[in-house]
Amino acid sequence: xKIIRYADSTYRPAYALQEQEDVYRAIHGDPFSTRYEFGxxxxxxxxxxxxxxxxxxxxxxxxxxxxxxxxGKPIPERPTVFMKLPASVQRPGxxxxxxxxxxxxxxxYEGELAVVIGKRCRNVSPQLALNYVRGYTCANxxxxxxxxxxxxxxxxxxxxxxxxxxxxxxxxxxxxxxxxPDHLSLVTRLNGEVVQDSSTSDLIFDVATLIxxxxxxxxxxxxxxxxxxxxxxxGVARDPQVFLKPGDHVAIEIAGIGALENPVxxxx
Numbered sequence: 001x002k003i004i005r006y007a008d009s010t011y012r013p014a015y016a017l018q019e020q021e022d023v024y025r026a027i028h029g030d031p032f033s034t035r036y037e038f039g040x041x042x043x044x045x046x047x048x049x050x051x052x053x054x055x056x057x058x059x060x061x062x063x064x065x066x067x068x069x070x071x072g073k074p075i076p077e078r079p080t081v082f083m084k085l086p087a088s089v090q091r092p093g094x095x096x097x098x099x100x101x102x103x104x105x106x107x108x109y110e111g112e113l114a115v116v117i118g119k120r121c122r123n124v125s126p127q128l129a130l131n132y133v134r135g136y137t138c139a140n141x142x143x144x145x146x147x148x149x150x151x152x153x154x155x156x157x158x159x160x161x162x163x164x165x166x167x168x169x170x171x172x173x174x175x176x177x178x179x180x181p182d183h184l185s186l187v188t189r190l191n192g193e194v195v196q197d198s199s200t201s202d203l204i205f206d207v208a209t210l211i212x213x214x215x216x217x218x219x220x221x222x223x224x225x226x227x228x229x230x231x232x233x234x235g236v237a238r239d240p241q242v243f244l245k246p247g248d249h250v251a252i253e254i255a256g257i258g259a260l261e262n263p264v265x266x267x268x
Contacts, residue, residue: 002171002258003031003135005052006045013049016042018171032118032134048092051137051172052116054225057084058214059141059160063229064202070237079205079213084141084227085161092169092260096142097267098244099162104144107244107264110230111188111196111252113181114139114168115207117224121215129211132220135172136181138252138260139227142166145236145243167262168225178256181207185255186231191248198231 002018015031016024022044029036061080062068068075090096098107118134141160148159178184182203188196200206205213210226235242244250248264 001174004171005049007047007049048170050089050091050168052223054086055221055223057086057225059084059227060229063204064231065204066202066232067230070232075204079210082156084166088161088166090164090167095263095265097164100266104146106145108143108145108235109188109250110141110143110234111186112139112141112227112230113200113254115226117220118222120221122219124212124215126208126212129208133175135174136178137168137172138254138257140167140252141227141230167260169260170258173257187253189251196231196233
């Protein structure tokens with residue numbers, strides 16, 4: 001199923017099944033339990049929310065071979081882990097706000113496959129790891145490179161966690177529709193121009209391996225979101241470098257999921 005989370009007429013979160021493009025059927029109850037039923041066809045929601053409210057956002061750096069090569073860094077022996085604050089989540093269609101007050105002028109895009117955990121897991125094996133997945137969605141790991149690389153003291157957290165720096169959506173696709181998350185095409189467009197064109201088959205550590213690794217001696221709660229890394233083509237690695245500016249538009253499209261689109265503006 002493709003499930004969207006949206007604001008209903010009273011601005012309360014609700015769920016709907018996306019049957020076709022711009023065709024949605026109401027879901028009554030919790031679509032991630034056994035207690036739900038489908039309702040009538042509804043109008044296209046005016047406000048589509050992030051498909052999940054993350055309990056935690058765990059991110060993986062340097063997880064595409066071509067991306068490691070473009071940054072001049074060796075292939076990691078283990079996944080490189082960092083976090084984003086849950087407050088950084090942004091909905092589809094809403095703006096990425098450039099952190100002017102924080103002084104950043106080097107904000108970058110990073111198209112990624114996001115994995116949402118559906119059942120509590122700890123010390124799960126790679127062979128069973130995908131059984132704990134609730135679904136998949138698109139993510140943009142927006143990054144202030146000056147804070148990440150120059151001013152962060154070697155830590156990624158601040159440069160990755162400004163408000164609006166984690167757009168998610170547009171829908172959550174359940175595992176019955178994506179049985180192999182390691183062979184999905186991923187394309188990022190900046191103002192209509194393709195800047196990232198890859199596949200999750202280039203992942204260094206596949207989805208099951210990441211879940212197993214992250215669950216070692218660590219409980220992953222439902223609604224934990226895992227950002228699996230970005231492919232080559234990021235702005236900081238280009239010559240000349242490309243950073244987001246007001247008026248830009250970023251679209252991240254993953255096969256079988258859809259396109260996550262966000263404009264860019266200065267923060268208020």
